[in-house]
Amino acid sequence: MNMKIFSNISERLSKTRNNIINRIKETVSGKAALDNSILERLEEILISADIGYSLTDKIIENVRIEMLNIRDRTNEEIIFDVVKKELKKIFTNNFPADQSNINHNSLHLVLVLGVNGVGKTTTVGKLAYNFRQRGKKVLIAASDTFRAAAGEQLDTWSTRADADIYLSDDSNDPSSVTFEAIERALNENYDVLFVDTAGRLHNKKYLMDELAKLNRIIQKKLNSDNFETLLVLDGTSGQNAVFQVEEFSKVAKISGLVITKLDGTSKGGIVFQISEKFKIPVKYIGIGEGLEDLRPFDKDEFISAIVSNE
Ligand SMILES: Nc1nc2c(ncn2[C@@H]2O[C@H](COP(=O)(O)OP(=O)(O)O)[C@@H](O)[C@H]2O)c(=O)[nH]1
Ligand SMILES: [Mg+2]
Incomplete structure (x- = not known):
């Protein structure tokens, strides 16, 4: 690279x-x-x-x-x-340094959650690019069936990342899109499947049912070692981000966090606040809108970038 x-x-x-x-x-x-x-x-x-x-x-x-x-x-x-x-x-x-462990030889699924606008789709695009650069076969499931333009946006990202996308022509149900994408990923020997979702925190009951259904489908197909759930947070949103971790933790088992938009803010201390409060590992940070602008979180690098005294 x-x-x-x-x-x-x-x-x-x-x-x-x-x-x-x-x-x-x-x-x-x-x-x-x-x-x-x-x-x-x-x-x-x-x-x-x-x-x-x-x-x-x-x-x-x-x-x-x-x-x-x-x-x-x-x-x-x-x-x-x-x-x-x-x-x-x-x-x-x-927590110890804990990076996505996808060295096993079977399909690894990454479910990407978060409220609208935090950067889920962008993060999926950047992650897909990152894994493609490392020679992995990558499929992206367009499971945000809620927003009309969502599939198109994801399609653009998948092209930029040189990854494949699973778009359903006829299904409006995120769980069935995900199910079909898993089938394809397994049949065609993909290494990684990223599942982009819609974020609808305002309707908690719906979100809860939806996630329960998604989890059931995923667990039927994959064992838990091959499945992680990332929650994406907008690093500029302050206490809202804290609230979102609380709410999503009630309905899903969050294995890692992605904190985006740290390039545009003077409030990047949120990474420390959230880490202290929730003890969920920050796996990636978003530092821009481009393909390369997602980095695996490195605590030493991050701390010296924030408090270097030169
Ligand atoms: N500056 C900056 N913008 C970002 C970053 N991540 C996402 N965005 C922007 O945030 C907006 C919403 O992103 P999107 O992926 O559509 O959010 P989604 O609704 O969660 O899927 C877009 O304009 C992205 O370009 C980041 O790390 N830095
Ligand atoms: Mg999106």
Whole structure:
């Protein structure tokens, strides 16, 4: 793969980084002591980046403790060290690096859920591209039968990704489209099947029934090792994203999260807040609208992109 076309992740996350780093620097610069007014300001900065109250409290508390103990470092160093350390802890405490394991020799199915507009279809396109680049045979099921233009949009993505698409001519039922796509994927020896769905959280009963049905169909055909459910969240949507994890967790077993649109926001701290709160692994992040703009989540890379102090 041509590495040049891969944009620098740290460049794409610069809005969040600037929101945190530059503002912390402005706050401490020229001040001799780390006093309460600085801590209050730090709290505001972290909250405004969507890091969340619970994690922000931990960071402030630890800065307070470090302030008393360590005398040979600048305020700026103390704050950045504590922020980095606390952010790192979230991922080591809560889950190990867990990437999609699709090395087995049978069909792997990825069901993609999320409310309207978060980036499901785009994510499916990018994932399909990613797996195609690694030589996998990829099929995409157009199981969003709700929106008229959904199939067309997905078709465009499948062409760009050089993947195949299963579009049903006659079915409006997501479960039957999925069922037919699984049959085709099994018959034709596909490695991966991505299932793009419609997100209709406003009708919970419907969503619940729909997902139950989808799960039954999938489980009939595949064993659980070969099946994962990704929930896509819009990284710019703040507390709504938190709410969506809560709601979808009630109706589906979410195995991983995809957090999109982190390129356009100064509130990328949401990744930490959600990881801390739900302990569901973030598997991918979306950092743009292009084919290559989805990255497997790497906690160290992400943290240094957000809090690098250069
Ligand atoms: N900037 C940016 N835009 C994104 C990203 N992911 C998706 N989008 C945009 O979000 C919009 C909605 O995406 P779509 O895939 O149709 O959402 P869906 O309704 O969940 O299927 C589109 O305009 C996408 O280009 C991302 O990582 N960054
Ligand atoms: Mg869609």
